[in-house]
Amino acid sequence: MIEMTSSTTATTDKLVASDVDVYYGTFKAIKDASLAMKARQVTALIGPSGCGKSTFLRALDRMHDLTPGARVTGTILLDGEDIYGSDADPVVIRHRIGMVFQRPNPFPKTIFENVVYGPRIHGERNRHVLTETAERALRAAALWDEVKDRLSRSALDLSGGQQQRLCIARAIALNPEVLLMDEPASALDPIATSKIEDLIVELKTQYTVVIVTHSMQQAARISDDTAFFHLGEIVEVGPTSQIFTHPKEKRTEDYITGRFG
Amino acid sequence: MAGVSATVPVRRVTASGSVRSRRAADAIATIVLWAMASSIIVMLAAFVIYMVYLGWSALTPAFIFGMPQETTAGGGVGPEIYNSFYILILTLIFTVPIAVAAGVYLQEYEHAGRFRTIVQFSAESLATIPSVVMGLFGLLVFVYLFKWHFTALGGALTLTLLNLPALMRVTQEALASVPDTLREASMGLGGTKWQTITRVVLPSAIGRLTTGIVLIAGRIFGETAALIFTAGLSVPFNNPYSLNPFRPAETLAVHLWYTHSESIVPDVARIGNGSALVLLIMVLLFNVSARIVGRQLTKRFTGRAE
Numbered sequence: 001m002i003e004m005t006s007s008t009t010a011t012t013d014k015l016v017a018s019d020v021d022v023y024y025g026t027f028k029a030i031k032d033a034s035l036a037m038k039a040r041q042v043t044a045l046i047g048p049s050g051c052g053k054s055t056f057l058r059a060l061d062r063m064h065d066l067t068p069g070a071r072v073t074g075t076i077l078l079d080g081e082d083i084y085g086s087d088a089d090p091v092v093i094r095h096r097i098g099m100v101f102q103r104p105n106p107f108p109k110t111i112f113e114n115v116v117y118g119p120r121i122h123g124e125r126n127r128h129v130l131t132e133t134a135e136r137a138l139r140a141a142a143l144w145d146e147v148k149d150r151l152s153r154s155a156l157d158l159s160g161g162q163q164q165r166l167c168i169a170r171a172i173a174l175n176p177e178v179l180l181m182d183e184p185a186s187a188l189d190p191i192a193t194s195k196i197e198d199l200i201v202e203l204k205t206q207y208t209v210v211i212v213t214h215s216m217q218q219a220a221r222i223s224d225d226t227a228f229f230h231l232g233e234i235v236e237v238g239p240t241s242q243i244f245t246h247p248k249e250k251r252t253e254d255y256i257t258g259r260f261g
Numbered sequence: 262m263a264g265v266s267a268t269v270p271v272r273r274v275t276a277s278g279s280v281r282s283r284r285a286a287d288a289i290a291t292i293v294l295w296a297m298a299s300s301i302i303v304m305l306a307a308f309v310i311y312m313v314y315l316g317w318s319a320l321t322p323a324f325i326f327g328m329p330q331e332t333t334a335g336g337g338v339g340p341e342i343y344n345s346f347y348i349l350i351l352t353l354i355f356t357v358p359i360a361v362a363a364g365v366y367l368q369e370y371e372h373a374g375r376f377r378t379i380v381q382f383s384a385e386s387l388a389t390i391p392s393v394v395m396g397l398f399g400l401l402v403f404v405y406l407f408k409w410h411f412t413a414l415g416g417a418l419t420l421t422l423l424n425l426p427a428l429m430r431v432t433q434e435a436l437a438s439v440p441d442t443l444r445e446a447s448m449g450l451g452g453t454k455w456q457t458i459t460r461v462v463l464p465s466a467i468g469r470l471t472t473g474i475v476l477i478a479g480r481i482f483g484e485t486a487a488l489i490f491t492a493g494l495s496v497p498f499n500n501p502y503s504l505n506p507f508r509p510a511e512t513l514a515v516h517l518w519y520t521h522s523e524s525i526v527p528d529v530a531r532i533g534n535g536s537a538l539v540l541l542i543m544v545l546l547f548n549v550s551a552r553i554v555g556r557q558l559t560k561r562f563t564g565r566a567e
Contacts, residue, residue: 066448068372095451105442108465108563118450121460154563167446174450 014039014208015060015097015178020074022055022064029055031232033074037178037225042200042209044219044240047229048255053212054102054182056229060210061099061180062090078178095122097178098171103187104163106155106170111147114155114166118174133173141169142199161192168199172207179203181211185218197222216256220244228252312534312541319535328501329516334528338536340501344413344510345543348492349481351417351506352424357474360425364432369458388426392487395423399491411493413510419491420481427480431473435466468559472551479547483540485514494519513540 015037022030030052037043045053055064062083064070075082083093095118106114115134116124124130134151138144143165147158155166164184171179181200185193200209200222213219219226219240226243228236228251236243236252247253254260276284327337363380371377396419403415439462447457463470493509511519517536520529 061449063445063449066445091451091453093451094449099445099449101442101445101449103442105440105446107443107446107461117447117452117460121447121450121452121456156563170446170450 012039013037014079015210016077017056017060018075018077020056020059020072020076022052022059023071023073024067025069029232030059033229033232033234035227035234035237037208037210039208040204040206041224042204042211042222043225043227044223045210045212045227045229046214046216046219046255047235048260049214051229052232053229055232056234057180057182057210057212058099060178061097062093063099065090095174096176097180098174098176100164100167100171100179100181100184102183104160104167106158106163106166108154108156110152111155111158111166112151115169115173117170122174137169137173138166140172140203141165142195142202143169159192161188161195164188164192164196165199168196168203172203176207178208178210181209183212183214186214193218216244228255230255309541309545312538316534316536316538319531320538324532324535325539328498329496330526332525334526336526336528336532338513338516338532338539340496341511341513341516341536342539343502344492344496345482345512345514347504348413348417348420348488348510348512349478351413352420352481353474353478355417355421356424356428356477359421360428361432361470363425364429364436365458365463367429368433368436369454369462384426384429387422388430390423392423392484395419396487396490398422399487403491409507411491411495411509412507413492414506416488416492416510416512417506419487420484423484423487424477424481428474428477431477432470435469435473436462438469439465464562467562468555471558472555475547475551475554479544479551482547483514483544484512485518488512488515489518494523513543 013036017033017035017037020030020033021028033052033056035043035056045057047053058064059072060076060083062072064072072084074084076084078093078096082088083097107117109117112134115137116130119130119133124133135144135148138147143162146162147166155163158166164187168179168184184200185196188196197218200211203209204224211219211223223240225237226240227234228243228247228249230251236247236249238248243252244256247256323335324337325342326339327335328339329341330336363384367377367380371380399415399419399422403409403418404411407415409415443461443465444457447461448454452460492512492515494511494515495509496511497503497508513536517533517540520526520532520536524532526532
């Protein structure tokens with residue numbers, strides 16, 4: 001077991017990645033990435049396309065386990081426990097760390113069955129509990145008023161923005177401690193996007209949020225900390241206001257001012 | 262941009278020479294392709310109408326439910342229709358679990374690797390074996406080696422060998438049609454692989470899977486060569502609707518062949534045309550119901566039609 005350093009335990013770091021490398025076969029997609037993500041804060045991962053920010057995010061949920069040939073080294077501590085430790089179980093980890101994907105991916109089931117899918121697979125059978133969970137999650141995802149009269153309709157009949165909020169509801173129905181979001185608004189129109197952004201700001205009162213975004217405006221609007229990725233490395237990490245106003249690294253400044261990416 | 266437009270020469274919106282000839286080629290291609298596609302409808306319709314014309318008068322209750330005759334006129338096909346369904350169900354009982362399980366394994370567990378290659382190669386090789394050869398294999402194994410003689414079970418097991426590859430492929434294709442994003446969603450919520458397969462992947466694939474199974478059922482229903490040597494050319498006269506799998510079980514399709522090639526009854530044409538029409542109607546019913554059932558199941562399991 002790797003002990004955390006005192007500097008990281010002193011703050012309320014929820015998720016701490018240290019020297020993380022991610023390989024696809026022999027290709028090293030992430031190099032020595034270290035990042036502390038604070039509890040009940042929004043951490044934004046920004047950078048040009050292909051910089052590895054999504055790859056890094058997926059490592060935080062052990063989603064690379066599902067990709068043949070992908071390999072992760074280094075440590076990622078969730079409340080001080082290594083999620084890649086030999087006795088760590090991905091099923092438990094993904095219960096505690098939820099993921100919202102780039103494209104809305106509701107199950108081809110009813111709205112209700114989508115939201116209660118997580119509780120169901122983790123053994124909840126009580127109809128009353130499931131109904132309450134569904135309402136709570138849908139309210140938290142700001143979708144309840146739009147769907148409360150059609151919970152037994154197919155989730156595929158919802159609009160893209162509604163589907164994405166349904167996916168967020170589905171993730172938070174499990175009461176995760178961390179919510180990972182991979183460009184959750186990139187497939188949505190501006191109105192749906194602003195709803196999702198409001199929602200994220202709302203959600204951070206309860207959850208630790210890590211969001212990948214290609215939109216620097218979005219990162220500036222909703223995040224507390226920002227990490228800038230370039231060519232598989234974390235170039236700079238800091239409070240969002242500082243990253244956007246006084247970046248320390250030349251590459252960060254070039255990216256933020258639109259000189260590349 | 263605005264400043265440049267003044268120097269652009271006047272251009273019209275009507276077609277001139279080369280555009281006109283390209284348009285003509287376009288129109289001809291559309292007509293030819295349409296005609297080819299339509300010819301399929303015409304061929305099917307002509308075939309069905311001709312079969313109905315020939316066989317319609319034979320379709321009496323006495324024919325559909327009656328016993329076959331060996332030497333005299335007026336024989337029916339009741340036991341043969343029963344046997345066709347009996348062998349079909351036996352075959353599906355063996356084929357569906359094996360093929361679906363193998364398909365799920367290859368598609369969901371073994372994305373690459375030597376084992377997958379070997380299974381795929383075996384299935385493809387099995388699929389290329391002509392049904393008459395498979396029938397001879399069944400004859401040697403079930404009839405002679407196991408000393409079962411001609412049995413419904415021997416016929417069903419031979420048909421199982423014959424149809425396993427196709428059904429495995431159907432399963433794989435049905436599973437492949439389920440987007441990976443759904444698997445990710447389920448795994449991302451802490452689902453195990455098995456939960457993901459049983460709760461998301463299979464329900465999403467059930468419509469296509471069922472359609473595939475019913476279409477293959479139609480093929481099994483009409484299979485002849487593999488059954489002549491294995492299920493035999495006779496029905497037990499003392500108990501023609503027996504559930505015993507260890508007895509000869511001539512099916513409708515086999516009866517059609519038998520009547521025309523071996524039989525000495527005087528009304529061969531009537532029995533042949535009637536059998537062919539019954540067979541045709543059954544197989545068409547399989548095809549139509551495959552689509553209806555598939556759509557219903559998709560709707561039931563996913564809350565929405567495909």
